[in-house]
Amino acid sequence: MNLLELAGISVDFETNKGTLSAVKDVSMTVKKGDFISIVGPSGCGKSTLLNVIGGFLPPTEGEILESGSPLTGPGRNRGVVFQKPALYPWLNVVQNVAFGLKLRGMPKNDINSSVKENLERVHLSDFGHMHPYELSGGMQQRVAIARILANDPEILLMDEPFGALDVLTREHLQDELLKIWRETHKTVLLITHSVEEAIYLSTSVYVMSELPGRILKKIDTPFSTDYRDRDSREIKSLPEFVALREEVLSYIWS
Numbered sequence: 148m149n150l151l152e153l154a155g156i157s158v159d160f161e162t163n164k165g166t167l168s169a170v171k172d173v174s175m176t177v178k179k180g181d182f183i184s185i186v187g188p189s190g191c192g193k194s195t196l197l198n199v200i201g202g203f204l205p206p207t208e209g210e211i212l213e214s215g216s217p218l219t220g221p222g223r224n225r226g227v228v229f230q231k232p233a234l235y236p237w238l239n240v241v242q243n244v245a246f247g248l249k250l251r252g253m254p255k256n257d258i259n260s261s262v263k264e265n266l267e268r269v270h271l272s273d274f275g276h277m278h279p280y281e282l283s284g285g286m287q288q289r290v291a292i293a294r295i296l297a298n299d300p301e302i303l304l305m306d307e308p309f310g311a312l313d314v315l316t317r318e319h320l321q322d323e324l325l326k327i328w329r330e331t332h333k334t335v336l337l338i339t340h341s342v343e344e345a346i347y348l349s350t351s352v353y354v355m356s357e358l359p360g361r362i363l364k365k366i367d368t369p370f371s372t373d374y375r376d377r378d379s380r381e382i383k384s385l386p387e388f389v390a391l392r393e394e395v396l397s398y399i400w401s
């Protein structure tokens with residue numbers, strides 16, 4: 148069974164200039180373990196679509212099924228990571244990661260082991276006592292990812308999570324995300340402005356058109372599965388990688 152099934156999703160916004168059609172007739176299926184990226188021109192409705200899948204915004208038309216049942220709102224099964232890590236500034240790293248687990252009333256020992264495991268996963272075991280303002284942007288985003296993973300959602304929804312980071316940190320975090328995806332078998336939906344990032348990380352890339360955002364093309368990409376023994380810089384300069392990047396860009400620019 149498909150984990151997510153979007154059928155004919157459209158989103159209209161009422162603005163003071165009239166109705167703005169942001170997303171138009173988007174259909175897609177997401178299977179367990181997929182790593183899906185959505186790319187497209189700025190302002191084409193990518194975040195709007197992710198908000199619909201997150202359950203934060205009801206579509207104007209269409210239906211979403213999650214494991215066969217209508218998706219009607221946010222749920223613990225879908226964890227969202229935003230561009231700006233939404234951490235609690237008054238809590239330290241451990242407390243930030245533990246926050247959702249405490250709310251759920253998880254026993255203290257289980258909280259401690261989940262926090263430990265997920266901070267190890269993002270290489271922040273030595274920074275548990277620090278507060279967000281003491282961390283770099285990349286470290287803050289790692290904490291946000293650890294916090295989402297601690298909640299153990301089946302699906303990670305990521306809206307340009309590395310967009311505010313420098314190139315080197317971004318590439319490090321791409322590789323960390325890839326490792327986490329391979330180890331945890333989560334399903335990932337990633338919005339990104341970087342076509343290279345999308346092709347490198349995903350199993351499929353969906354290309355959206357300018358407003359109103361429609362799906363122009365779905366392109367399957369082999370690099371995150373079939374090239375796992377290769378170095379990231381090597382992969383990104385392979386002729387087959389460059390050819391796929393140019394193909395995706397040609398849809399965005401056409």
Ligand SMILES: Nc1ncnc2c1ncn2[C@@H]1O[C@H](COP(=O)(O)OP(=O)(O)OP(=O)(O)O)[C@@H](O)[C@H]1O
Nearest residue numbers: 160161162167169188189190191192193194195196
């Ligand atoms: N709540 C809202 N009310 C009215 N218009 C909105 C609202 N949210 C988004 N829009 C409009 O919908 C369109 C799509 O916005 P969205 O943020 O989904 O695009 P995006 O592809 O994620 O953009 P970017 O790549 O620049 O982050 C834009 O024209 C935006 O102004």
